[in-house]
Amino acid sequence: MMMASAALFDDTFIPVRGNSSIPLEEILPWAVFGLLIAMIFLYFVSTEQGAFAIFKGMYVHEFVHDGRHLLGFPCH
Template identity: 80%
Template structure:
């Protein structure tokens, strides 16, 4: 039990007194992260299909393995 007390007394681990981050500070970063995730999902899942934005097979070949890893069929 002595080691648990020493671990909890570490000055680098906030225990209970850490201030909460306001939602208005987190919201822009959450929206930005969601936007990046949606762009990534578009390129991996539907690019080079009926809704493709770019001609050729460059995007398809770049994300080919990721497409199969995430379970999207492509051929």
């Protein structure tokens, strides 16, 4: 049993000791990407088919209608 547990931690891709924090240079692009996706989602839920509209018709409004009310955005 001891040999099996030692083999588990013998992998070079699993950091066991040392500094285990992720450098900011690796997190920053993903954080910016996540923020961009969140802002696009917020636009479609809050504004699309309201004061501004990118798409013609009411398709986007009807698709996000319940989410709009759930988040507290008025729409009618």
